[in-house]
Amino acid sequence: MTLSVEQARELVLKRCHVLETEEVPLLEALGRVLATDARSDIDVAPFDNSAMDGYAVHAADLAGAAEDAPVTLAVISHIAAGDHSELEVRPGQAARIMTGAPVPPGADAVVMVEFTDAGEAAGSTGGTVRVMREVIVGENIRRRAEEVSAGDVVLSAGEVIGPAAVGLLASTGHATVTVYRRPRVAVISTGDELVEVAERPGPGKIRNSNSYSIAAQVIAAGGIPLRYAIVHDDPDATREAFMSAAAEADFIVTSGGVSVGDFDYVKPVLEELGEMEFCKVAMRPGNPQTLGSIDGVPFFGLPGNPTSTFVGFEIFVRPALRYMQGHAKFDRPRHTATLAHDVKKKQDRRYFLRARLERLDDGSFSVALSGSQSSALLTAAHRGNCLLVLPEGKRFFEAGSTAEVIRLDMEEGIV
Numbered sequence: 156m157t158l159s160v161e162q163a164r165e166l167v168l169k170r171c172h173v174l175e176t177e178e179v180p181l182l183e184a185l186g187r188v189l190a191t192d193a194r195s196d197i198d199v200a201p202f203d204n205s206a207m208d209g210y211a212v213h214a215a216d217l218a219g220a221a222e223d224a225p226v227t228l229a230v231i232s233h234i235a236a237g238d239h240s241e242l243e244v245r246p247g248q249a250a251r252i253m254t255g256a257p258v259p260p261g262a263d264a265v266v267m268v269e270f271t272d273a274g275e276a277a278g279s280t281g282g283t284v285r286v287m288r289e290v291i292v293g294e295n296i297r298r299r300a301e302e303v304s305a306g307d308v309v310l311s312a313g314e315v316i317g318p319a320a321v322g323l324l325a326s327t328g329h330a331t332v333t334v335y336r337r338p339r340v341a342v343i344s345t346g347d348e349l350v351e352v353a354e355r356p357g358p359g360k361i362r363n364s365n366s367y368s369i370a371a372q373v374i375a376a377g378g379i380p381l382r383y384a385i386v387h388d389d390p391d392a393t394r395e396a397f398m399s400a401a402a403e404a405d406f407i408v409t410s411g412g413v414s415v416g417d418f419d420y421v422k423p424v425l426e427e428l429g430e431m432e433f434c435k436v437a438m439r440p441g442n443p444q445t446l447g448s449i450d451g452v453p454f455f456g457l458p459g460n461p462t463s464t465f466v467g468f469e470i471f472v473r474p475a476l477r478y479m480q481g482h483a484k485f486d487r488p489r490h491t492a493t494l495a496h497d498v499k500k501k502q503d504r505r506y507f508l509r510a511r512l513e514r515l516d517d518g519s520f521s522v523a524l525s526g527s528q529s530s531a532l533l534t535a536a537h538r539g540n541c542l543l544v545l546p547e548g549k550r551f552f553e554a555g556s557t558a559e560v561i562r563l564d565m566e567e568g569i570v
């Protein structure tokens with residue numbers, strides 16, 4: 156049975172489960188999903204503080220202050236960031252204050268240094284300052300607990316930790332964070348024609364590039380690749396590799412050997428050791444996409460052609476790996492663009508073509524194929540930044556018409 160892309164992806168996700176959690180140093184949480192609510196141990200900000208370099212004042216003292224009617228205040232203290240002054244600012248007085256320094260008792264606003272003119276003793280303690288502008292109560296004061304109060308949730312379970320979240324977690328005392336574990340992904344390339352990358356292929360041989368491109372996609376999806384040695388087109392070698400992968404990995408990805416070739420052993424061995432759920436999806440490139448499991452470990456067999464591998468991973472394996480890491484969003488941003496040229500399909504299946512999206516001067520998007528669409532070639536995938544999706548049921552797509560693209564340059568859930 157040939158499945159639709161949606162049916163197939165649903166079955167892939169069903170076969171996976173969210174992994175356990177682990178506590179990691181804060182920076183290692185970047186890009187990962189928070190597993191438990193993170194609360195703050197303190198108020199952030201911990202105290203009222205100045206948003207500007209200037210003078211802490213009584214706003215009422217400056218009523219009517221202007222360029223031609225400056226108000227002179229006595230400067231009683233000088234508070235730098237990191238300092239702490241208990242000295243009360245009384246009416247008629249000011250404290251020179253730097254950005255981030257605690258607002259002293261008594262003061263209810265800060266006037267920016269730009270609107271002052273240092274008088275005697277250059278506006279320092281013991282001198283005076285002339286202020287040329289009114290302020291309102293609270294002006295230029297950042298309030299205690301403006302970000303979060305002690306004991307409150309600063310980040311909720313399920314939120315993805317980006318750079319700003321790392322900063323929030325740091326300011327609220329989280330040197331370590333509980334996140335979902337990264338999946339260990341066995342990457343197994345099959346094929347008698349394959350040689351290692353460091354080798355120069357002899358007659359009839361090619362380099363095992365899929366092992367690297369898949370491992371790179373695993374890393375990009377947040378997983379840990381376990382690259383296996385090349386598995387020859389031989390049932391015993393295939394069995395051995397699959398068994399050790401099932402013993403040590405959370406997910407198994409293979410490339411090649413899922414077609415109807417005479418030496419394609421992936422499917423028979425999968426059925427022997429575990430179970431196979433489907434082996435065909437109505438898409439191009441890469442119709443022989445294969446799902447199963449061995450000893451409960453999800454197994455996805457990608458076709459061998461490098462671009463079929465690349466697209467199959469993107470559409471089926473990446474969502475699975477994200478699901479296992481606690482993510483709730485599995486769709487990269489999609490939107491429409493205008494076709495820069497005609498595109499023809501040979502088959503009725505859903506096409507995922509390697510294409511490049513460009514933003515035009517009027518703000519609209521134009522999309523063009525980024526190179527040869529042969530599934531044996533990777534250059535178009537490298538030069539592209541999106542997949543151009545051509546639906547089933549239509550074979551000709553005219554220049555100037557609207558088409559859907561999947562943004563490979565943006566993470567799921569961004570927009």
Ligand code: AMP
Nearest residue numbers: 344346363364365411412414458459460
């Ligand atoms: P298969 O699915 O095994 O019939 O392979 C389909 C095509 O993909 C063949 O042309 C293979 O040579 C090629 N291929 C298979 N595995 C790899 C690999 N690991 N790296 C690069 N190309 C591969």
Ligand code: MG
Nearest residue numbers: 345346411412
């Ligand atoms: Mg093969």
